[in-house]
Each structure stands twice: as C-alpha cells, then as structure tokens.
Amino acid sequence: KAGVTQTPRYLIKTRGQQVTLSCSPISGHRSVSWYQQTPGQGLQFLFEYFSETQRNKGNFPGRFSGRQFSNSRSEMNVSTLELGDSALYLCASSLEVFEQFFGPGTRLTVL
Amino acid sequence: QQQVKQSPQSLIVQKGGISIINCAYENTAFDYFPWYQQFPGKGPALLIAIRPDVSEKKEGRFTISFNKSAKQFSLHIMDSQPGDSATYFCAASSLSNDYKLSFGAGTTVTVRA
Numbered sequence: 001k002a003g004v005t006q007t008p009r010y011l012i013k014t015r016g017q018q019v020t021l022s023c024s025p026i027s028g029h030r031s032v033s034w035y036q037q038t039p040g041q042g043l044q045f046l047f048e049y050f051s052e053t054q055r056n057k058g059n060f061p062g063r064f065s066g067r068q069f070s071n072s073r074s075e076m077n078v079s080t081l082e083l084g085d086s087a088l089y090l091c092a093s094s095l096e097v098f099e100q101f102f103g104p105g106t107r108l109t110v111l
Numbered sequence: 112q113q114q115v116k117q118s119p120q121s122l123i124v125q126k127g128g129i130s131i132i133n134c135a136y137e138n139t140a141f142d143y144f145p146w147y148q149q150f151p152g153k154g155p156a157l158l159i160a161i162r163p164d165v166s167e168k169k170e171g172r173f174t175i176s177f178n179k180s181a182k183q184f185s186l187h188i189m190d191s192q193p194g195d196s197a198t199y200f201c202a203a204s205s206l207s208n209d210y211k212l213s214f215g216a217g218t219t220v221t222v223r224a
Contacts, residue, residue: 004154033211042113043155043200043214056211090154098143098206102154 002027004093004103012109018079021106025072025093032074033100034066037088046089049074078108086110114138115203117215125223130188132218134201137182141203145212146175146186149198158199159186191222 005024013019025032034046045058049068066076072093078085086109092100116135124130134144142163147155161168161175161184168175174187188195201215 031210035212042216043202043212045211045213048210058211092154092212098204099145099157099160100212101157102147104152104154 004091004101006089006091006103006106008106009104010107010109012111013081014111015081015083017081018077019081019108020075020077021089021091021108023074023076023091023093023103025074025091026095026101029093029095029101030072031094031100032068032072033092033094034074034076035090035092035102036060037090037105038086043090046076081110083110113216114141114213115201115215117201117218119218120216121219121221123221123223124191126191126193128191128222130186130191130195130220130222132186132199132201132220133183134185134203134215135181135183136203136213138203138205138213139182140205140207141213143204143206144175144177144184145202146173147200147202147214149200149217155200188220191220193222193224196220196222 007022031050033048037043048056052068063079068074088105090105092102094100145160146158148158149155159170172189177184198217202212
C-alpha cells in the first residue's frame with residue numbers, strides 16, 4: 001500500500017507571497033492532519049480534517065488554512081508568507097483517529 | 112506551552128548498549144502515547160505506541176514503559192545499532208477529544224560503532 005505523498009517536496013517563496021501544499025493520504029484513510037516542524041518550535045499541530053470537515057485547529061494565525069476534498073486529498077494554504085513560516089510541513093493520515101502516518105514533508109523556504 | 116516534556120535532548124550510546132528516552136505529561140485526558148523515529152530529510156515514522164491500560168509494551172528491540180500515576184513514559188532501545196541513529200519524538204493525544212498529537216521536543220540518538 002502506498003504511503004502518504006506530499007507535493008511539492010521543496011519550495012522557495014518570497015515574503016508576501018502565498019503557497020499551496022498538497023497531501024494525498026494512504027488509500028482508505030479519511031483523516032488528514034497537518035503539522036509544522038521547525039528547529040525552534042519542534043512539531044506543532046496545524047489542523048485536522050475528516051470527511052472534508054475541519055475537526056480541530058492549532059494555534060496558528062488565520063493566514064494558515066486548509067481543506068479536504070471528497071477523495072480525502074488535502075491542501076493547506078499559507079497567505080502573506082513571513083520569514084518565520086520557513087519550515088518542514090508534514091501531513092499525516094489515519095484510518096480513524098490514532099496511528100497517524102506521516103508523509104515526507106514539504107520543505108518551504110521563505111526569502 | 113509544551114504539553115509533553117522530553118529528555119534528554121541528545122544522547123550517545125555504544126553499539127549494543129541501551130538508549131533510554133523519557134517523557135512526562137500533565138494533561139490527564141491524554142490516552143494514547145506513540146513514539147516516532149525520524150531520519151534526516153524524512154517524515155516521522157510511527158515506531159510503537161501504548162495506551163494507559165498497560166504498563167509496558169515491547170516490539171522487537173523497542174520497549175515503552177508507562178507510569179500512569181507519575182504521568183511519565185519512556186522508550187528503551189535495547190542492543191542499539193548504528194542504524195538506530197535518528198531523532199526520536201514522544202507524543203500524546205486524547206483519542207476521545209481532539210485527536211491532535213502533542214509532541215515532545217525530540218531526542219537525537221547517536222549510536223557509535
């Protein structure tokens with residue numbers, strides 16, 4: 001069974017731009033969560049979607065948003081990028097609510 | 112505010128030795144405690160997980176010990192191998208509440224041959 005895939009793997013943007021990251025969960029998984037990983041703050045929860053509904057949201061500003069499609073694929077969007085948004089963005093999928101399986105991440109660099 | 116405190120930040124162990132990583136939590140609603148292993152350039156991989164109804168779980172060379180009254184849990188890596196060199200994260204979540212994983216800060220383990 002294929003794992004979680006994330007595209008693109010690497011991205012370079014400049015301040016003020018916006019970016020969209022994509023995540024395809026493991027086949028059959030309906031829950032998709034997003035996390036931000038930085039050296040300073042570690043792994044922090046962004047939001048979680050289940051059957052196209054956002055069930056939970058972390059403590060991030062409104063510039064961070066996401067959505068989930070009917071095929072469980074998910075996207076997250078960051079608008080008005082700031083230097084501090086440079087991070088590894090990780091997507092995780094799960095069949096129910098536990099055993100989250102992570103993708104390889106998208107490395108975002110904001111210049 | 113970090114909900115899961117992890118220590119040590121890093122450790123070095125000789126091949127064949129035991130690596131021990133400790134985590135502590137405050138939120139009594141947590142009822143699921145996974146450990147993840149992450150190699151450079153990769154996403155975290157689920158290693159082993161425990162629920163609070165058991166005090167120990169073993170999978171191969173990896174063992175989780177759980178102390179509910181102390182709100183602490185730990186990962187033991189027995190017979191450590193150079194291939195175990197990675198960053199390990201403990202995490203916790205409330206399966207009946209908000210599903211999100213709260214992660215510890217991570218421990219970088221280096222196994223010397």
